[in-house]
Amino acid sequence: MSKLIRRLGVHTSIAGGVHLSIERAKELGCNTVQIFSHNPRQWIVKEIPSDSILQFKELRKSYNINPVFIHTSYLINLAASDKNILEKSIELLIQEMDIADLLDADCVILHTGSASQDSEEVGRKRAIEALKRVARNKVWRSKLLLENTAGERGDISSHIKDIAEIIDGTGSPLIGGVVIDTCHAFAAGYDIKNEKGLSGLIKEIDIYIGFNNVKLVHLNDSKKGYSSHVDRHEHIGHGGIGKEGLKKFINHPAFKTIPLILETPKKSEEDDPRNLKIVRALL
Structure with a gap:
């Protein structure tokens, strides 16, 4: 029986044209990729030239880079109490989905948002209605x-x-599953570096979501550590989860067939190759 090839990639830049993100992924030896489809810090979305879209699709096919994930803009907040922000967020998410279909991307990744002015419950209800x-x-x-x-x-x-509450409340095939980010889970209070904490997370996924709905793992170490409630990614093995914790996670039977995307810091050209090399050794 042939050994299943693990899908491993990073978030690559679309600078110079969206198709170049695929070239960058290939150069790093990746067989899956994540991109932004536009500047993630602007509400305005520029049209992607048709030749760039065509090249993107052709390169992806010839290099066998699958799946392709698009991360939505950081500006989207479906839990916003500000009506203007909420309307712009809904509009931008629709544009993100349109671009994803243009590029034949498999999935679009969303942080649903923050209800800083209200309770989380109220924020979730607002996000459900927006979705x-x-x-x-x-x-x-x-x-x-x-x-x-x-x-x-x-x-x-x-x-x-x-x-699970958001998915069930939305009740739509629009939502195709979830992404589990290791840094976020650790920072939120899931102690995934030890057996008990990892088992707890796995049990919750199994009960509330189902593992068939976990489509991607964002593999990141945590700069600020366990239960810090701070979203700061760190290089693999340099944060609170550590190499051994991440190794246990990605090789656990529950996660071992799920694609991995690294969103580790990019301070130099060497960062992505180094982090990828470490992960390949852990697999």
């Missing part, structure tokens, strides 16, 4: 994935039960 509105807009081929967050003030999706 229902997006779902009514049209049907996309690309699936929306909800990501667990680090539990910063106002976070509405830092626990598995919270994400």
Whole structure:
């Protein structure tokens, strides 16, 4: 029986054209990739040239880079109490889904948002209503994935039960599953570096979401550490989870077939190759 090839990639830049993100992934020896489809810190989305879209699809096919994940803009906040921000967020998410279909991307990753002015419960209800509105807009081929967050003030999706509540409340095929971020889980209070904490997370996923719905692992070490409620990624092995903790996580039977994307710091050209090399040795 042939050995299953683990899908491992990083978040690559679209600078110079979206198709170049695939070239960058290939150069790093990746067989999956995550990108932004536009500047994630701007509300305005520029149209992607058709030749760049075509090249993106062709390169992806020839290099066998699958799946392709698009991370949504950091500006989107579906739990916002500010009506203007909420409307702009819904509009931008619809645009993100449209671009994903243009690029034949498999999944779009979303941080649902923060309810800093209200309770988390109120924020979740607002996000559910916003997602229902997006779902009514049209049907996309690309699936929306909800990501667990680090539990910063106002976070509405830092626990598995919270994400399940949003998925169940939305009740739409728009949402195709979840992304589990190791740094976020650790910061939110899941002590995944030890057996008991890891088992606890796995049990919650199993009960509330189901492992068939976990489509991606964001593999990041945690700079600020366990239950810090701070979203700060660190190089693999240099943070609070450590090499051994991450090794246990990615090789656990529950996660061992799920694609991995690194979102580790990029201070120099050597950072991605070094982190990837460490992860390959851990697999």
